[in-house]
Amino acid sequence: MSAAAGSGKTAVLAERAVRLITDPDRPVDADRLLIVTFTNAAAAELRARIGEKLLAELRAAPGELRLHRQRMLLQRASICTIDAFCLKLLQQYFQALDIPPDFTTADAGTLADLREAALGETLEAAYQDPDFCAFADLYGKSRTDNAAGGAVLQVYDFLRSLPEYGAALDAFLAPWQAENGFDGTAWRRLLTESCERLARDAERLYAGGVAPFKLKVEEL
Numbered sequence: 593m594s595a596a597a598g599s600g601k602t603a604v605l606a607e608r609a610v611r612l613i614t615d616p617d618r619p620v621d622a623d624r625l626l627i628v629t630f631t632n633a634a635a636a637e638l639r640a641r642i643g644e645k646l647l648a649e650l651r652a653a654p655g656e657l658r659l660h661r662q663r664m665l666l667q668r669a670s671i672c673t674i675d676a677f678c679l680k681l682l683q684q685y686f687q688a689l690d691i692p693p694d695f696t697t698a699d700a701g702t703l704a705d706l707r708e709a710a711l712g713e714t715l716e717a718a719y720q721d722p723d724f725c726a727f728a729d730l731y732g733k734s735r736t737d738n739a740a741g742g743a744v745l746q747v748y749d750f751l752r753s754l755p756e757y758g759a760a761l762d763a764f765l766a767p768w769q770a771e772n773g774f775d776g777t778a779w780r781r782l783l784t785e786s787c788e789r790l791a792r793d794a795e796r797l798y799a800g801g802v803a804p805f806k807l808k809v810e811e812l
Contacts, residue, residue, distance in 0.1 A: 606641035613662050622665040628674050639671045
């Protein structure tokens with residue numbers, strides 16, 4: 593559920609969960625719930641809210657044994673972050689996934705090393721393509737591939753922030769793959785507008801008596 597901070601997301605989710613648990617026709621046991629939050633603090637707050645609502649229901653009907661049971665089952669409900677839920681699945685079904693039972697999650701340093709290793713393998717394979725070699729030479733000026741590697745990682749991180757990054761990449765590449773594709777991209781318009789603006793500035797400076805050699809190189 594997506595909404596602004598303070599708009600009542602936690603209250604709404606807690607109410608929906610309690611309605612599922614107390615549904616008179618098709619009740620759901622509390623430990624069958626799966627609620628994914630962004631933070632551990634949000635998960636703890638949501639579990640507490642649901643517990644409070646169940647307690648209120650129990651006070652209204654103290655003889656309802658099922659509500660007593662649901663309050664206990666709530667402690668086993670999967671109300672957590674997505675990474676915590678995935679970790680729990682791996683721990684429970686490691687044998688089906690052919691991974692060791694004593695596996696551990698990677699820390700930030702290990703992830704950074706894996707990222708650099710993957711980038712190195714990617715660049716090594718990419719250098720078999722003459723077009724990529726030209727790209728790397730342009731960015732690194734034939735001295736290093738750090739700039740090209742950084743550009744690859746920037747594109748990767750950007751695409752991973754999109755919901756359908758595979759389809760998004762295809763859409764971004766489509767204009768470039770057509771004949772004279774650059775003419776149909778937003779980059780051509782931006783570059784053209786920038787060049788026109790700099791040319792007008794240079795013309796005004798020259799008309800005002802400023803010698804051309806005083807213009808900065810990057811402005812040209």
